[in-house]
Amino acid sequence: MLCLIWAQYFFGNSMTDFSSVLQFIRSFEQSHPDVSVYEITNRLRGYTKPSYTTKAWSIVTGFEQPFIEAKLDQELLFAGELTDFGHFIAALSDQIDQPGLQWSDFTRWTGDYTSWAGDIGSAIELFRSKPGNLKSLREALDRFASDSDHSANIAAWTVSETINKNKQIRLSDAIEQYHARPYSEHVKTFIQRRFNGIFENQTLTNPAKLEAEIRNTTFAYLELSQNAGALKQMMKSFTQKLRSTPDRDLLSADLLQGSLHFMSHLIRKGNLTPLNFKPYQQPQAPWLGTVNYEVSA
Template sequence: MSELEEAVKFIKSIERKHSGKSTYEIANILRGYTRKAYTTRLWNTATGYDQEYISGEFEGKLNPNNLVVSGEVTDFGHFIAALSDQINQPGIKWSDLNGWTGDYSSWSGDIGSAIVVFRSQYENIRIQTLEEGLNRFARDSDYAADIAAYVVGSLINSRRIGSISQAIIQYDYIPYLNHVRTFIKKRFGTIIKGNSLQRPAILEAQISRSVANLIRFSNIPELWESVQDYLQSESELEFSSLVQPSRSDLLKGSLHFLTHIVNKGGLNSLRFKPYQIPAIPWLGTFNYQVSV
């Protein structure tokens, strides 16, 4: 039995145990089997569900960092946590909570974490460059988890599939390349002609805007409990001041994500002029081009 089959088998057992609960509730219960960082007050607030970390025999049962899903190495614990913020609450078509936190608890949060930790210059976190931070906090396996959470969440929210376990099984049958394309089409409204992304500057601006908004929340101490857990630091993270999102950092972060999208989505290379201010595109673009 593969690692994924074992994980799905465990998820099925939780679904049977909580057969009277909604997929939204079950997703959040599953979050309790990932890691402590995903059961903080911030995560409970974002998902709208108070879930404690579950210790004991099945502690960390859904926390393999490098599990292959849809042919792509995926941080499965990160996937489950992000999924819990993608599934709509019962009776709500698009949750008031996960409508705006879904990005922040996945790809936007990964990029934003790298920028905040790098710019905060916290003495116990040795990150010399933003690129190093991005490669540490926003790995391909993290982005794969984020995209999986979005696509699987969409399947469940559409009611085409009634359980998380079945949605994961279906997701695994389809090549990751297809999922990447589904993600950018549905989440950003991006048009793909052949293997070419259309109007990449707009897509980059959308990514940067989300990350910028996430960074503006970086003075919330609980936001970085997951960073502390990831670094296995016993010291409390204390950021002395709010990190302001610079256009240079946002561009590096969005291009890092776009590199994953282009490479894993089998898309043609990109070359475009980015907008000077992502939130105000009518101010125009820079006079230089960037490449992915």
């Protein structure tokens, strides 16, 4: 409740409560009665922020949408968790199936890159490419892969799963269904279905496997990113050989810190037991075994 009061104070008269945002989406749907959920969501991307309406977003979603206004660029309580709602809409637009077979169906795997992996990777990019602007990678992760970003990412993954399984459901109804359940339940479902996480009571029993998947996917994002020029040489060293080099060790440490930052969000927000475990030496080569030290999440 205090988060909502703070948000209302900070944003003034803008749409910061869930009911107002949901009503806007319902009205938008009513004004476009013959439009698919895929198109509705991508049109709503025009009400987030200019950075979500670039050519890159047109390519990955298969839908060109110009920026209109920032009506949905808000932080609000969504399923009980403070969430960047504009980020949610943008991430969701890349994860909903298009009607029929479209080019973006072949780029569906970008869904991770336009959500959690992209957030982690972008934080690493910004920290390494602009030294001095950020004091630490932790600061970069807290700013560019924040809790409200990750709650948006998990909401996008969950809502897209609902929509892709039920082609008749409206976006507003899928959003309302998500909002009706506590965020901690969504986090646990996300861990189980996206990462094949295994629980024993409230303890994640295969954390090293989950961490390796996060690290691998974030690295894949960095390989594809056009903004990672300062990291290219580091990544070349990383991919060419498994033996230790200064560049490879630095990037490996960044990726591990980024993955643990995300895991910490999942463990905390899922009300799970805090973890200490040994991550794999090389996430792409688990047969090499784990490191000889423990990390926390």
